[in-house]
Amino acid sequence: MKYNEYNTAALNAVGGKTSGLTMTVATMQLGVCAIYALIMWTIKLNPAKIFGLQAPEKQSAPKSTKADLMKSIPLAFCAAGAHAATVFALGGDPLFGQIGKFCFFCLFAVIVYSFLLIGILTHIFYSYL
Numbered sequence: 001m002k003y004n005e006y007n008t009a010a011l012n013a014v015g016g017k018t019s020g021l022t023m024t025v026a027t028m029q030l031g032v033c034a035i036y037a038l039i040m041w042t043i044k045l046n047p048a049k050i051f052g053l054q055a056p057e058k059q060s061a062p063k064s065t066k067a068d069l070m071k072s073i074p075l076a077f078c079a080a081g082a083h084a085a086t087v088f089a090l091g092g093d094p095l096f097g098q099i100g101k102f103c104f105f106c107l108f109a110v111i112v113y114s115f116l117l118i119g120i121l122t123h124i125f126y127s128y129l
Helices: 002-013 022-042 047-052 066-091 094-115 122-128
Strands: none
Touching (some): 002 066
16 A cells, blocks of 8 residues: 555656656666665665564575576566556556556566466466466
């Protein structure tokens, strides 16, 4: 629910859905989160435990090869597109935004299962649908 409120507030702060800055808002959200992730990898800190009201713990950065990163580009592109679509949808009617957010997870599951052939478990794939 907070996701809707934050996106609506961000769009209203730049002039609403008719201001023409919806894609800018979506891109800046992804950019800030990417910078945050890079900082956390650099200082080797996993802040996920903060949400459980526990102290963050040290964690090494994921071991990725150049080939791994190249394989993830289509997924990253589609995830960015899905995020932009939900921001656009939330700028209009919030109910339509909810449908857009649901479609994001379906699109993610289809891409992971079909195009990247990572081979997630079938029951996990169907849980997203």
